[in-house]
Amino acid sequence: MIDIPDGSLFGLANLPYGVFSTPGSAPRVGVRVGDSVVDLAVALGEEVFARPSLNAFMAQGHDRWVRVRQQITELVSGEVPDGAVHPVAEVRMHLPVEVADYVDFYASEHHATNLGRLFRPDSEPLMPNWKHLPVGYHGRAGTVVVSGTDVVRPSGQRRAPGEDAPTFGPCRRLDVEAELGFVVGTGSELGTAVPIAEFATRVFGAVLVNDWSARDIQAWEYVPLGPFLGKSFATSVSPWVVPLLALEQARVATPAQIPEPLPYLEEPEPWGLDIDLAVSWNGHEISRPPYREMYWSPAQMLAHLTVNGAASRTGDLYASGTVSGPEKHQRGAFVELTWGGAEPVRIGGQERTFLEDGDEVTITATAPGADGTRIGFGEVTGRVLPAC
Numbered sequence: 378m379i380d381i382p383d384g385s386l387f388g389l390a391n392l393p394y395g396v397f398s399t400p401g402s403a404p405r406v407g408v409r410v411g412d413s414v415v416d417l418a419v420a421l422g423e424e425v426f427a428r429p430s431l432n433a434f435m436a437q438g439h440d441r442w443v444r445v446r447q448q449i450t451e452l453v454s455g456e457v458p459d460g461a462v463h464p465v466a467e468v469r470m471h472l473p474v475e476v477a478d479y480v481d482f483y484a485s486e487h488h489a490t491n492l493g494r495l496f497r498p499d500s501e502p503l504m505p506n507w508k509h510l511p512v513g514y515h516g517r518a519g520t521v522v523v524s525g526t527d528v529v530r531p532s533g534q535r536r537a538p539g540e541d542a543p544t545f546g547p548c549r550r551l552d553v554e555a556e557l558g559f560v561v562g563t564g565s566e567l568g569t570a571v572p573i574a575e576f577a578t579r580v581f582g583a584v585l586v587n588d589w590s591a592r593d594i595q596a597w598e599y600v601p602l603g604p605f606l607g608k609s610f611a612t613s614v615s616p617w618v619v620p621l622l623a624l625e626q627a628r629v630a631t632p633a634q635i636p637e638p639l640p641y642l643e644e645p646e647p648w649g650l651d652i653d654l655a656v657s658w659n660g661h662e663i664s665r666p667p668y669r670e671m672y673w674s675p676a677q678m679l680a681h682l683t684v685n686g687a688a689s690r691t692g693d694l695y696a697s698g699t700v701s702g703p704e705k706h707q708r709g710a711f712v713e714l715t716w717g718g719a720e721p722v723r724i725g726g727q728e729r730t731f732l733e734d735g736d737e738v739t740i741t742a743t744a745p746g747a748d749g750t751r752i753g754f755g756e757v758t759g760r761v762l763p764a765c
């Protein structure tokens with residue numbers, strides 16, 4: 378039986394999946410239990426877990442996810458085979474999913490309102506479409522990296538206020554966005570839409586996302602087609618994929634949606650999520666964004682993403698957009714926290730606005746789990762390296 382410390386965020390109510398390796402061995406699928414990683418290829422003797430990503434297992438579908446979760450629960454409550462258990466401190470974690478397509482939404486009303494005020498001070502902060510559909514953009518799947526990967530400061534064109542022409546150079550307003558990401562387990566055919574009720578059987582689980590953002594590059598390039606190089610240089614994700622099956626107790630209604638969404642976006646059952654995020658900058662906690670405040674649910678996001686008949690695939694990752702609450706200490710991006718750099722924050726005796734080289738940002742999250750427990754998402758962390 379595996380020892381699970383009291384109050385562990387990785388008890389039997391959680392059981393997140395990841396891809397790990399031990400020195401000299403190939404990456405393979407494991408499940409986290411307490412402070413241990415159980416090697417599923419060894420413990421369950423199945424080849425589908427001897428792979429360097431979760432994709433093959435996810436593609437087996439929802440019934441199989443339910444059965445394997447049951448099997449793991451029984452296994453770790455009894456005798457786990459020798460050689461199948463590793464201390465989490467002794468393994469290396471890899472990107473858990475071979476990311477197919479990557480989409481980023483914009484689902485926090487508080488964040489969208491703040492960014493509207495900052496980026497477009499002369500217009501209404503929310504565009505007329507915002508309460509009718511979950512606004513999003515397609516990102517760059519190939520630059521999604523696992524937590525712990527250093528992020529090189531991007532260079533590009535940027536034009537500071539008052540300058541009449543752009544210059545080329547390292548980003549001067551490097552920022553983060555604290556988000557939740559949803560991983561599609563089973564995809565859908567081209568020419569069909571995923572009905573909103575199929576969310577829970579198609580989405581495998583959730584990860585933490587840091588959508589690193591170069592605000593100066595973004596501000597110059599984004600009109601009228603949206604984010605491009607200001608976002609595509611790196612997107613970090615946490616290594617543990619928390620199964621949707623572990624998030625039943627976290628489900629809550631989204632905030633009231635007025636006007637009523639069109640029928641394809643009407644939720645038959647609530648998929649808002651009561652998840653508490655926390656953002657630390659060089660080890661100092663500076664924000665606690667509440668996911669329950671998100672206007673659009675992940676079920677609505679998937680329905681919208683496919684409503685035009687776009688296919689979805691195993692390994693698709695769609696992020697929620699920055700999680701920000703109504704309070705200042707609940708903002709999930711530094712551009713909001715510092716109001717565009719005008720109101721620096723103090724971290725450990727230093728005043729900061731945007732990221733400096735060497736800075737490290739860590740996002741964590743917890744949620745209510747079964748039987749009154751809490752479950753953890755682990756962390757997504759990354760350090761900024763100088764521009765090359």
Ligand SMILES: O=C(O)/C=C/C(=O)CC(=O)CC(=O)O
Nearest residue numbers: 482483484492496554698699
């Ligand atoms: O409003 C804008 O012009 C820009 C918005 C963002 O940068 C936010 C974004 O990437 C989506 C999100 O994370 O909410």
Ligand SMILES: [Ca+2]
Nearest residue numbers: 554588698699
């Ligand atoms: Ca984002």
Ligand SMILES: [Mg+2]
Nearest residue numbers: 588589608612
């Ligand atoms: Mg990004």
